[in-house]
Amino acid sequence: METEKSSGLIAVYIPPQLLRMVEETRQRLGMNRSRFVQYCLTKTLQELSVLTTNIHKPEN
Numbered sequence: 001m002e003t004e005k006s007s008g009l010i011a012v013y014i015p016p017q018l019l020r021m022v023e024e025t026r027q028r029l030g031m032n033r034s035r036f037v038q039y040c041l042t043k044t045l046q047e048l049s050v051l052t053t054n055i056h057k058p059e060n
Contacts, residue, residue: 026036045051
C-alpha cells in the first residue's frame with residue numbers, strides 16, 4: 001500500500017445529526033473542526049491497532 005507524504009483536503013458527507021454532535025463536542029473541547037476530525041481519526045486508528053502497527057513498519 002502506497003502512503004501519502006503530504007496532507008490534503010478531503011470532502012466527506014456527515015449526516016446532520018452527527019454533525020450537530022461533532023460541533024457540540026468540538027466546541028466543548030475547544031477544538032476547531034479540522035483538529036477534532038484529526039483527533040477522532042487518530043483515536044480510531046489507535047483503537048484498531050492500525051496506527052501503532054504502521055509506525056513500526058519499515059518504509060520502502
